[in-house]
Amino acid sequence: MSDYLDPTNEELLKDFFVEAEAQIEVLEGNILVLENDPSNGDAIDELFRAAHTLKGGAGTVQMNELAEFTHLVEDCLDIIREGKIRIQESTVDTLLIATDVIKAMLEERRHGKIYAEDVSKIEKDLKDILSGSSGVAVASPTPAGSNVAPDPGQGSPSAGSASSPGELSEYELLELREAAQGGETLYAVRILFREDNPMNTVGGIHLFSVLKSFSTVLKTTPDFDALYQDMFHPVVTYYIATSVDPELHRRKLEISDVTEKVEFSEVLAAPGDSSSQARGQVERAAVPGSSFSG
Structure with a gap:
């Protein structure tokens, strides 16, 4: 395994925690924006990028529970970003609770532990967003495109x-x-x-x-x-x-x-x-x- 991908690399871990804290601030701030302005596209984009960055960073340092949970949050934000559902008060509440879980997972890892609390309830709420049973589903304006950027x-x-x-x-x-x-x-x-x-x-x-x-x-x-x-x-x-x-x-x-x-x-x-x-x-x-x- 290369030094860069070594999850025990102290410099890599330090950089990860600093970056993760910054992305959590982005999550919290923009969720509050959505609470007052559910159609704010900039806030939705910022939320998606923050979750995406957190997921990738957690995967790099092999914090699998954090990577998997944040991936679920990212998927929810993706369908919101694509306009497949409209944000309701319950959607905002779910995202806030999910962010609290991310913070708790990160704090446990900071102390050398793995978050052991039951997250099945919040995971179900997030999956409800994905299925459209939480929030108002709307027709997708365009078919999903390729996720490969042009060279x-x-x-x-x-x-x-x-x-x-x-x-x-x-x-x-x-x-x-x-x-x-x-x-x-x-x-x-x-x-x-x-x-x-x-x-x-x-x-x-x-x-x-x-x-x-x-x-x-x-x-x-x-x-x-x-x-x-x-x-x-x-x-x-x-x-x-x-x-x-x-x-x-x-x-x-x-x-x-x-x-x-x-x-x-x-x-x-x-x-x-x-x-x-x-x-x-x-x-x-x-x-x-x-x-x-x-």
Whole structure:
């Protein structure tokens, strides 16, 4: 098992608990928004992304009871998001109770224990939402689509996605260079993900966490918010600033059951421009289809 996927890794656990607390705050805040405005689409989207992130993180650190329960919450939020049911007061109450259970599960894990209380009642209430017996069912406006995102490198970018590395504007590249600290080098890290990974929809977020351990992630393609959606992204490019050679951390990114290929390229200044914060262009490494030599 790689260090990244090792559930006993203290750094990974610390990051998970910090992220989980942030997502719980998102859950609580947006459920209260729905209590006053049941049709608030932004709040519903935020709730879904928070549950999705929690589920993926819990699965990564093998907190299976938390991952499974949060997956059920996520499924409920998904059908609400798709407009298949209308939110009622009982729906809000169920989501609030479910969030309390998530908090309790997390607290037990923080103390090295596993939550042992009976959750059958709240699970039944959540399943009632899924079946439509809780809340008012409405006709689905569109058939369910594929949960595989288009490859931004294949000319079919999703709405709101950033351009592929070779298509970034000079202004965008200038912003990246200005965001880097002195002495840091800019790289574009292009990662191809395995579709046969059971948790392929959270691969982009997982590798973001890996990159954070040795660099500053300035931008992603697709946009960062898109990585939180319940969708498989076959290719993600991360623009990072770091003062260390990323090759030293390659093994953290090359995870046999998660990634197909990892490619590094350096973001260099445009020819003829001597400014360290000049407009730039992304140039491929010397070895085609591979990493630069270090």
